[in-house]
Amino acid sequence: MPTPAAAPGAVPAERAAARARGLTKAYGTGETTVLALDAVDVDIARGRFTAVMGPSGSGKSTLMHCLAGLDTVSAGRVWLGGTEITGLRDRELTRLRRDRVGFMFQSFNLVPTLDALENITLPLDIAGRRPDRDWLDRVIDALGLRDRLKHRPAQLSGGQQQRVACARALASRPELIFADEPTGNLDSRAGLEVLGFLRDAVDRLGQTVVMVTHDPGAAAHSDLVLFLADGRIVDGMEHPTAESVLERMKRFDAIRGAYEGDGSAGAAAAAGDTARAAALPAERDPATSADGTGGATEEV
Numbered sequence: 444m445p446t447p448a449a450a451p452g453a454v455p456a457e458r459a460a461a462r463a464r465g466l467t468k469a470y471g472t473g474e475t476t477v478l479a480l481d482a483v484d485v486d487i488a489r490g491r492f493t494a495v496m497g498p499s500g501s502g503k504s505t506l507m508h509c510l511a512g513l514d515t516v517s518a519g520r521v522w523l524g525g526t527e528i529t530g531l532r533d534r535e536l537t538r539l540r541r542d543r544v545g546f547m548f549q550s551f552n553l554v555p556t557l558d559a560l561e562n563i564t565l566p567l568d569i570a571g572r573r574p575d576r577d578w579l580d581r582v583i584d585a586l587g588l589r590d591r592l593k594h595r596p597a598q599l600s601g602g603q604q605q606r607v608a609c610a611r612a613l614a615s616r617p618e619l620i621f622a623d624e625p626t627g628n629l630d631s632r633a634g635l636e637v638l639g640f641l642r643d644a645v646d647r648l649g650q651t652v653v654m655v656t657h658d659p660g661a662a663a664h665s666d667l668v669l670f671l672a673d674g675r676i677v678d679g680m681e682h683p684t685a686e687s688v689l690e691r692m693k694r695f696d697a698i699r700g701a702y703e704g705d706g707s708a709g710a711a712a713a714a715g716d717t718a719r720a721a722a723l724p725a726e727r728d729p730a731t732s733a734d735g736t737g738g739a740t741e742e743v
């Protein structure tokens with residue numbers, strides 16, 4: 444049983460699809476050190492849709508990368524299911540990721556020379572695994588891709604490409620799907636569709652999804668929103684709505700404004716970011732993020 448002081452969303456270890464204790468990540472050394480994650484304790488409950496939100500630079504992508512074993516940690520421990528991944532060798536980590544984790548990124552990362560079906564089964568092919576045909580059929584039908592399987596990415600709309608990326612993430616029936624701004628490159632309708640599919644993946648297919656987003660409307664599709672600020676999980680919200688998430692995000696903006704002086708360019712930009720995110724649920728311009736990274740993680 445979680446104690447009152449437990450982290451938001453805390454669950455017993457056996458119900459956690461991923462878990463971290465004291466997770467700390469520092470980039471750089473000496474004066475240029477950035478503490479991206481500051482002793483984070485987090486539990487990702489199995490069979491739930493968890494959203495991770497927070498101001499630009501708060502550590503959302505870093506948290507996702509460390510939980511997924513895409514990045515090393517500076518201190519602390521991380522588990523995927525019952526397996527501790529901190530301390531695993533590269534090869535073991537690669538195999539574990541390949542077998543047990545699905546990924547969706549803002550840029551769809553499809554291979555242009557392969558058709559949709561080949562893209563969907565690519566991770567399985569690389570792993571030398573045979574797809575479970577029944578499962579694959581369910582995923583393809585759930586995502587409405589049946590009549591697009593022979594199309595190459597260039598012959599698909601952005602929304603269809605993201606649906607292919609979603610099917611690829613689901614194809615191996617992973618224990619956990621990590622989605623980093625999966626609607627970031629889509630118009631609002633296509634974005635809503637993808638969020639609906641992620642929701643269905645949890646409700647109908649029993650999957651576990653963790654999604655990093657800037658968009659309160661997107662976070663409203665989740666079961667639990669974890670709020671990050673300055674590398675720490677500072678709050679959690681069950682049964683979120685776009686309005687309640689937006690209100691919570693505004694409080695970050697207010698705090699930031701107080702630190703930087705009311706009416707400062709930083710405060711105005713931060714408030715503008717959130718307001719814009721709420722107004723345009725699925726359209727996020729990477730150029731508007733304060734550090735200019737736009738949460739883009741294509742390089743991983």
Ligand SMILES: Nc1ncnc2c1ncn2[C@@H]1O[C@H](COP(=O)(O)OP(=O)(O)OP(=O)(O)O)[C@@H](O)[C@H]1O
Pocket residue numbers: 470471477478479497498499500501502503504505506657732733734735736737738739
């Ligand atoms: N490879 C890196 N080298 C140095 N600093 C980094 C690196 N990656 C991230 N950081 C820094 O770590 C902090 C957290 O970054 P992170 O990308 O996790 O934040 P985020 O909340 O995902 O931001 P955004 O919403 O803008 O995508 C930021 O200060 C960022 O500049």
